[in-house]
Amino acid sequence: MYKRIIILTYALVFSSLFATACSDNNNETYVEPILSQIEVSKLVTENNKTYVSVDGKPFPFLGAQIRLDALLNCDKMAINEVENYFKKAQELGLNCVQIPISWNMVEPKENKYDYSIVNSILQFVNKYNLKMELLWFSTNMVGDSFSYLIPQYVLQEYNKRFSRNDEGNFWNYYGYQYTMILDDEWVLERETKAITALFNHIRYWDSQNGDKHPIISAQIHNEPDALMRWRIDQKDLKYRDGTPLSKEKAWTMITNALNSVGKAVKNSSYKVVTRVNLIYGDGINPFPEATNARPKDVFDLQGIDFIGVDAYKDNIKHLKNEVMAYASIAGNYALVAENKGSYANTPSLILTSFALGGGYDIYDLATSNFFINNTTEPDQIDHGIYTWDLQEKGFTPLTRSLIKGLAAAYIDIAKVKPENFAAFNINDNQPKEKLEQLICTTGAQITFQTNNASLGFVLDMHNYLLIYSLNDSQFKLENGKFGEIISGRYDVNGTFTKEGTATLENQTLHAKGGVLYKVTYSSQQSLTSNTIENIGNNL
16 A cells, blocks of 8 residues: 555645744844745656656656765865855766755754855755755764754753763764754754744745755655664663663654654645655665664655665665665655765666666765865775765766766656666676677567677667667667657656657667667567566676
8 A cells, every 4th residue: 555645734824924034144134934835846656656756747866965064064165165066966967966954054043044055055056957855964863963963052952862971072073972852842843943944945045046946855864763773772872860762762753753854844835755864774674773663664654755775885786675675665766865976886876776766866976075084994985976076086977978868868767667677787786898688678679789888778668768878889679660769868848859860770779879769669569577687687
């Protein structure tokens, strides 16, 4: 049974409702109107395939995280210096970026809101024709509550925190370390008020800046399961009366907070899909460190639309298992919410996730230089698809080429089912230099040939095929009558625009690298798909 979303919605008469915020220029208090609610994004399930719809069109998440918090707090960048990261995201071909916005950033003092940084980020998103996932960094940051992320007036409430064996210790990445009682009534009241005000402001800002709807989703907290799985034992978490925090109580507290904050986003005037990123474990089975809890508990919350996994895997087969597990939850969008951008086989990993019905967010675009210089293992902390100074790595161009094809086919990438997504040359962790590979969708038989280690894909949309390869390759098409072949891409309105033509020679398309082809066809007979079996099958 699909997840039933039952969200309390407000019937607001907004002409009489207002919010208080700080001016960008002089920090003076002014009154900002709260506008009527719009719904920017939602989940759609068609033919047992779930995807995200943004402004009424399918939107496959293909992004990279920009660690705004680290760049500002640790690298001490000015906000204008951050703009180049958005330019680089656009150059890579991404359709979205993941940007941490902390509670402390927008409410530095109680009931005093400051959206100056948020406004700059929204301007960058619009300027570079991107969309943004807002990552709400607040009380549960991988199981901790940090002073860089949470307002001081909240952290100073001694009885709203657990005791821990390192309480108040300083970590130069995130500030002073604490653990809040996440679902304390007062803490939740303050947090939900802050995030509601933030999204109401985004709605108003958007109305004054072209109604481009830059924010498309909200991630609630960050890897929240870490608190229950590890932090309880590592930090010896206890209530102030000395009672240990049990894993059962911790999970209830974690999910209560996620649910309340997610509902606040949904009840704001700027409604988007909400999600949670969980740390890899045993697929969607109970967490190995806490068998009282499982990922689907989060998915079942009314305030959360879907759950993704922070996979941190460069093995195709292992990533395949994670994506398939999260996709097995009916109505879930199986997003790889974080995976290292420093993996040399990033193109193969991205193709794997999309071929199995998921999305993919690279972590990260370029790692904070402060992070790299303040660790004993810099090679382990540098996760960027670019270097810290935004230079390309050896595999960045190939990643860009794959992203180009996925972006060109975005409408069908979002909607096609895995049995009709044929992904070529991802049998192993690295593509083979020379390969001949036969894959069947439910309607077409395709033989792919490469002599240059190319990746490729074919989408079977029943009356047409979309074909793409990174380098010049050959696709022999069988089990159908094949007609007109054009090259092109889907435009922003979801219409396939023609850029050229091509022909088959002996049923073979000699595909140019970096070109998306659309081939009209009708199938001769139904076939047994082997698309999934051809992913990581040599591992």
